[in-house]
Amino acid sequence: MMRRMGLVALIVLVAACGGRAIGDLVDDSTPASEIIGLAQAELARGREKRAADLFMEVERLHPFTAESRFALVEAAKAYHDARMLIESRAAASRYLDYYPRDEYSALAQYLVALSYYDQIVDIQRDQGNTFQALMALRDVMENFPGTEYADLAAPKFQTALNQLAGKEVDVGRWYLRQRQYTSAIGRFTAVVEDYGDTPHRPEALHRLVEAYLSLGLDGQAAAAAAQLAAEYPESSWNAAAQSLLTTGRQPNAGGRFRY
Numbered sequence: 430m431m432r433r434m435g436l437v438a439l440i441v442l443v444a445a446c447g448g449r450a451i452g453d454l455v456d457d458s459t460p461a462s463e464i465i466g467l468a469q470a471e472l473a474r475g476r477e478k479r480a481a482d483l484f485m486e487v488e489r490l491h492p493f494t495a496e497s498r499f500a501l502v503e504a505a506k507a508y509h510d511a512r513m514l515i516e517s518r519a520a521a522s523r524y525l526d527y528y529p530r531d532e533y534s535a536l537a538q539y540l541v542a543l544s545y546y547d548q549i550v551d552i553q554r555d556q557g558n559t560f561q562a563l564m565a566l567r568d569v570m571e572n573f574p575g576t577e578y579a580d581l582a583a584p585k586f587q588t589a590l591n592q593l594a595g596k597e598v599d600v601g602r603w604y605l606r607q608r609q610y611t612s613a614i615g616r617f618t619a620v621v622e623d624y625g626d627t628p629h630r631p632e633a634l635h636r637l638v639e640a641y642l643s644l645g646l647d648g649q650a651a652a653a654a655a656q657l658a659a660e661y662p663e664s665s666w667n668a669a670a671q672s673l674l675t676t677g678r679q680p681n682a683g684g685r686f687r688y
Contacts, residue, residue, distance in 0.1 A: 451482055461487050461496035468500070472507060481507035485520065498524070502533040505540045509547075518544035535573035539582060542566045546585055552595040559596070563589040594624040598633055610640045621656075631657060635666040638673055650674065 455464050468483035484507060487500035501524045508517035521540040528534060542565035548558040566589060569582040601616030617640065620633035634657035641650035654670040661667050 451479070451486060455483070455486050455490070457490060459490065461491040461494060461500070464490070465496060465500055465503075468503070468507075477507045477511035478513060481505075481511060481513070481516070481520075488523075493527075498528055498531060498533065502537050502540075505537060509540055509543060514544040514547060535569065535576045535578040538565065538569045538572065539578040542569055542582060542585070546589065549589065549592060552592060552599050556593055556596045559589050559592045563593065590624060591627045591629065594620050594627040594629040594633075597624070598629045598636070601633070601636055605636065605640060605643075608643070610644050613640045631661045631664045631666040634660075635670045638670045642673060 454467065464483055464487045468480045468487075471477075471480035471483060481504045484500040484504035488497045488504070491497050501520055505517045505520035505524065508514075508520060518541050521537040521544070524531075524537040525534060525541070528537075542562055545558045545562035545565055549562060550556075550558070563586060566582040566586040570579045570586065573579050597616045597620045601613045601620075604610070604613035604616060614637060617633040617637045620627070620629055621637070624630070634653050637653040638650045638657070641647070641653060651674060654667075654674050657664070657667045657670050
């Protein structure tokens, strides 16, 4: 009951001081617990950025304390909720630099991954954040197995992997349109060999058939089609690839298939 009354009092205090700069509210003499209370009251009011800034004050004024460790990861969470992803990543990374195997390390690593994952864009655009998300999510699963954050990271890892595979296929299609068949083959081969069983794998195998046929490499085209038939017999991409081989269809006018 007393704890609840204390939180209510802090909320009232924050409401009264809402327009004041953080530097006017805390100084070197302010206890860490009081700053944390102010930050939590700000969170209760839905003011995530201000809460995060207050949590960072704990880390600045009371470094290397139990309170600062808690506040630093809470700052990363609050910045993420405020959609300040760069700031969230910076706070979480700072935590991991100082406390790589501490109580909140799994959460901090997950927040680093989320800061990239939440910036993934469609496959027509640069996938730098997708790659960074994939690496960071892998770190969560490998470094903190068995944690709730590893469980949360796993489906996001697969989504990021699918996204990168889709980008490879998209670029490969562009190379096909430009008749740069060798480059296209490199992209599609990467999807087949490096990305596992993603939704883009059947198309990649089909595109390999097209690219090899365009180069007159019938044996390689047949091998890609056979792999497609073995792995995805019910896929429409398999039906299309088998049709290319059995009907002897050639590229359309200009030496290209339609993509």
